Amino acid sequence: MSRNLPVNAGRIAEDIEALADITEPGRPWTRRAFTPLFLEGRAHIEARMKAAGLETRIDAAGNLIGRRTGRKPWSGTIMLGSHSDTVPDGGRFDGIAGVVAALEVARSLHDHGLELDHDLEIVDFLAEEVSIFGVSCIGSRGMTGQLPEAWLSRVSGDLDLAGGIAQVGGEPDVLMQQKRSDIAGFLELHIEQGPVLEAEREDIGIVTAISGITRIEITVEGRADHAGTTPMDRRADALVAASQLVLDIRNAAAELARTPGHFAATVGEFRIEPNAANVVPSKVVLRIDGRAEIRADMEAFCRWLDGHVEKLATAYGVTIGIPNRVSDNLPTPGDAGLLSTLETACERVGAKYRRMASGAGHDTAWIAKVAPAAMIFVPCRAGRSHCPDEWADNDDIALGAAVLFQAVREMDKDSKREKADGTHTG
């Protein structure tokens, strides 16, 4: 890349490679939260934070934070971050690219001798991925007062989550009283984990919204019968009805996906009983994972589903329970002001960008509940992620870091503008 960026691409590559080396031997790339390797990765990040002149600490929720004090700390904190934990057999970039890019922004400000009015914090959020405790986004929920207290007693082996948080240096005893109120703005860089940017040759995705996630469980009950002797027209085959349902869900989701706003629905869990070759299936339990950028789409999907299962039950002579919404999260729109700040930043560094939704969940969704927050995507090869093939070109990450760098400078100006517009109340 011949662009003259305000960040150093070589340092980004070095850090990503150094973290990639910290993995379970013979199982690249695995550095799960609450393991000794995770702490080793964090020790590296903390050392790099210190070298960049940041003051480091672990907050009550177990987040690693590097801080640089601003000239007018009362303006609030500009926060950048992502996560350094991986899924088992994951990639080198998911989360890590965002932590390293954020760190590079701090280093570059330092190199350019640029002081900010705001305090700046670089955050490695604890356990963004589903951890050994079976839940995700522990650090970002904890920092913002959204960690359900009951989760602290979730157990894995002989450790509970409270103990896990304490082991990484957090303070589970005071965690429930935490809720940051000083965040003036939050930005996260992340690999897209999808194929759009690469296919459309865009440099940056400005994330309009993080899709809401709705999980729905459906039970189909038929009747077990002898597979050899029961005539085809006298069966109540739960699997046949459930199979039809899966296809219809796919078609309904595809239709919603063609309208504006990201939408996807997947039947990813499917249990069949009695699951024997010579018995007509008596019961199927399936689970839908639905993602919607626009809440009305999810409502429309659920209404369709409720009506459709009744029709299918009649048509196939089976019983289908009312679809049960096991969990239901609303979409999180990116902060409108930050989205336009990010567009300005892209233009400043000469990055081609498009607006797009995130189908995946991210720490940003939790921070957005308490502060203006937004995120950017950088391209990744063939959209592959959560697997060892995950790859993002270093130049693309560096360009993303440059966008963050410019956006931070814009955000810092914004506070001055607000102050200038404000009346002089002494």
Ligand SMILES: [Zn+2]
């Ligand atoms: Zn991630």
